[in-house]
Amino acid sequence: METLHDLGEFGFIERFAKQIHIGRDVVKGIGDDTAVIDVGGKDYLLLTTDMLVEGTHFLRTMMSPQEIGRKALACSISDIAAMGGDPTYAVVSLGAPSNISAQLIEGIGEGINILAKEFGISVVGGDTVQNSRIIINVALLGKVRKDEVVYRKGAKRGDIIFVTGALGDSFKSRKHLYFKPCVAQAHFLIRHAQPTAMMDISDGLAGDLGHILRQSKVGALLKEAKIPLAKGATLQQALHDGEDFELLFTVRPADADTIRRTKRFRFYEIGTIVSGNSLMMLFKNGQKRKVEMTGFEHF
Numbered sequence: 378m379e380t381l382h383d384l385g386e387f388g389f390i391e392r393f394a395k396q397i398h399i400g401r402d403v404v405k406g407i408g409d410d411t412a413v414i415d416v417g418g419k420d421y422l423l424l425t426t427d428m429l430v431e432g433t434h435f436l437r438t439m440m441s442p443q444e445i446g447r448k449a450l451a452c453s454i455s456d457i458a459a460m461g462g463d464p465t466y467a468v469v470s471l472g473a474p475s476n477i478s479a480q481l482i483e484g485i486g487e488g489i490n491i492l493a494k495e496f497g498i499s500v501v502g503g504d505t506v507q508n509s510r511i512i513i514n515v516a517l518l519g520k521v522r523k524d525e526v527v528y529r530k531g532a533k534r535g536d537i538i539f540v541t542g543a544l545g546d547s548f549k550s551r552k553h554l555y556f557k558p559c560v561a562q563a564h565f566l567i568r569h570a571q572p573t574a575m576m577d578i579s580d581g582l583a584g585d586l587g588h589i590l591r592q593s594k595v596g597a598l599l600k601e602a603k604i605p606l607a608k609g610a611t612l613q614q615a616l617h618d619g620e621d622f623e624l625l626f627t628v629r630p631a632d633a634d635t636i637r638r639t640k641r642f643r644f645y646e647i648g649t650i651v652s653g654n655s656l657m658m659l660f661k662n663g664q665k666r667k668v669e670m671t672g673f674e675h676f
């Protein structure tokens with residue numbers, strides 16, 4: 378019997394994508410950070426969803442209820458930012474055992490609310506079910522101007538690759554709980570140098586850059602010496618570990634200087650888009666080798 382493990386997370390999504398119906402107003406369905414839908418007017422509608430499951434994504438003993446709530450919404454805001462958009466409306470669904478304390482539920486709500494206020498998001502509904510473990514599912518809408526949307530496809534040979542911050546070991550540092558989704562950075566980028574491709578790093582630099590490379594039909598050359606590592610993090614963690622929630626983007630060579638020179642945000646140049654279809658790395662010891670485009674996988 379073929380199992381989800383045999384297919385892998387992305388194999389499953391690919392198979393599922395072939396099965397389902399999509400209308401002509403869907404500009405981008407499965408395969409980017411959010412769906413992109415044309416509902417008329419000057420903006421596209423963006424839609425994304427994320428699920429946090431107790432025992433898989435968090436343990437009650439390791440995260441406060443506020444932290445669980447905050448993170449549930451933050452992951453989705455990060456995906457809206459990755460398209461160049463603004464988050465707008467959310468629905469929040471909760472599964473929980475009936476003996477759960479009211480205080481815990483309130484705490485989760487508080488965590489969601491703090492971030493919702495900060496980003497101007499209205500929480501307009503949800504669903505509640507009984508379940509043995511806590512599950513939180515956020516579905517978030519956003520909007521982006523039609524001429525500003527940035528996909529994972531679109532990187533061209535010669536483009537320069539940047540990230541918005543240090544990578545690796547986000548669990549130990551607890552960054553995965555407290556990262557601020559990069560909406561402001563995305564806006565800055567679009568205003569000053571329309572990125573050719575962009576996504577948020579949730580499964581490790583190598584795996585996620587792999588998505589940009591495959592969808593853009595290009596390769597990349599990274600420089601080990603330029604990859605910003607979080608304090609105490611290893612290169613392996615930065616490449617293959619999850620949940621940094623920094624933006625990974627490419628810009629045309631003519632736009633790169635603006636990004637390098639700005640004082641408004643810190644952007645880290647890490648490499649170049651090249652022809653081909655592989656991810657290469659120039660290591661500090663002078664060797665140039667292929668890096669597997671694998672990131673964190675759920676199955």
Ligand code: ADP
Nearest residue numbers: 390393406407408409410411412427456579580
């Ligand atoms: P991200 O890390 O940016 O949230 P994912 O890696 O979770 O993105 O998902 C990649 C793409 O696959 C997205 O377009 C997402 O909507 C889609 N996807 C993931 N799971 C499913 C599913 N069960 N059914 C349909 N699409 C899915």
Ligand code: MG
Nearest residue numbers: 410456577579
């Ligand atoms: Mg994403």
